[in-house]
Amino acid sequence: MKNKAAALSLQQTCLSPAQEKTQQKVIALAGNPNVGKSTIFNALTGMKQHTGNWPGKTVVNARGTCTFHDNTYTLVDIPGCYSLMAHSAEEEVARDFICFGEPDAVIVVCDATCLERNLNLVLQIMEAGRPVLLCVNLLDEARKKKIQLDLSLLSFRLRLPVAGTTARSSRGLDELLDELEQMLFSSPLSGRSCALPEASTPRVVYPEYIEEALSLLVPRLKRICSASGKKLPSARFIGARLLDANESLQASLKNYLGFDPAAIPEISGTLEEIRQMLEDRGISREQLHDDLASAFVRTAERVCKGVVFYPDEDCDKKDRKLDRIFTSRLTGFPIMLLGLLGIFWLTITGANYPSALLSRLLFGLEDRLALLFSLAGVPAVLTDVLLHGVYRVMAWVISVMLPPMAIFFPLFTLLEDFGYLPRVAFNLDRCFQSCSACGKQALTMCMGFGCNAAGVTGCRIIDSPRERLIAIITNNFVPCNGRFPPPYKGKQNCSSALTMKKQPN
């Protein structure tokens, strides 16, 4: 793409308030996990955020810049989330940035193959009052499955700009930036303004009793919050979350405003009044919670009618069949064991040949360097330190560790891209759970076979701090390729860093 600029920085931004803002417009890239946010981010900024075919790779916000038609944007790739009612640490990071990070706009990336499910989040972000540009990605996958989409109708129904993309091949990204530009810089009269006033936003309509409660709460919240002078999510959104007693959002709101609106007598009194009203009508907190959530689902269903066509009823048939083969008890485990053993065999046996070659080359060079050092009259102590110390260790590390890594990680990436790794995690989830660990640990352990450092870093994908700690500690017991035990290293004897000797000439 012609319009990419170099990326500047990659940094964690949890609550990222106004002080971080520059003249550049700050654009958040939000969406469900695994819909291609980081792929779009990388294509637009030239950065290298981790992408792969399983959900939950991005766990902290990443920033980069992108220039298009002389406008420079700061793009923020945020972790995938299914909803703004955060259930995990990553979802909280995403929700906090959308609600309190003061982005100028949010590009919500959706998966074209399951648009209806993705619209849930779109509607929530719209309710939060953030300017939204909808990016329907994975159009190539939708085409493969013969799913037809009417994006103009979708745009009309949601009253949002919509762009279709295939991020993997950078298709549609210029159009996406065009839409963004129009949305941010065209006048409200042109009809493309993103900052929809609250009243004109296509609202998600809640059941009558919730609307009644909100009509009591929202005007009071508006009065209190408007005094804060901050770019808050809409009062309706905050009101609905206060009704739902969403503690984590309340804590972030308090952090952002500097005071807790729910602790102000006017609001706490109204909440109490509403609670009493619900109790009198026999409405439980669970029902309230379900009704608040299902309003989005119902609206998404309504919006999608006539927008998405599945001419082939069994468009997911192939995926389901593969799921059955790779995760059933009968075939899932044998295939998984054979596959993983195959990879280890290829890594270990295959690495012996380049290892032997590299070690012959590097140690041969050492002998020649030793000759050169002695001819040059280099003191013995210096030769020992530089040549028999630094150089020899480097030669060992390169010849032992580089070849298996060069084989293992590409194979691992292939498994990731084929979508097999989440199936491994699924297969092993029960085993890991019976040890009070998390199924995702299967992925970090596999990675640990390539390199423990990568495995430990990868443990960021595990939500629960306790399970993450277990994964980090136990990863050290996974023999990484530099520590594969000698009996398994094949006949060639140039392998483990622990056992390797200098090759005789």
Ligand SMILES: Nc1nc2c(ncn2[C@@H]2O[C@H](COP(=O)(O)OP(=O)(O)OP(=O)(O)O)[C@@H](O)[C@H]2O)c(=O)[nH]1
């Ligand atoms: N076929 C196809 N694959 C895509 C497209 N966009 C992204 N992908 C692939 O989808 C997978 C997920 O992409 P990511 O960019 O990592 O998704 P993400 O939304 O950042 O995922 P999380 O950070 O886990 O939430 C990767 O394997 C991408 O190569 C696309 O347009 N078409």
Ligand SMILES: [Mg+2]
């Ligand atoms: Mg990502």
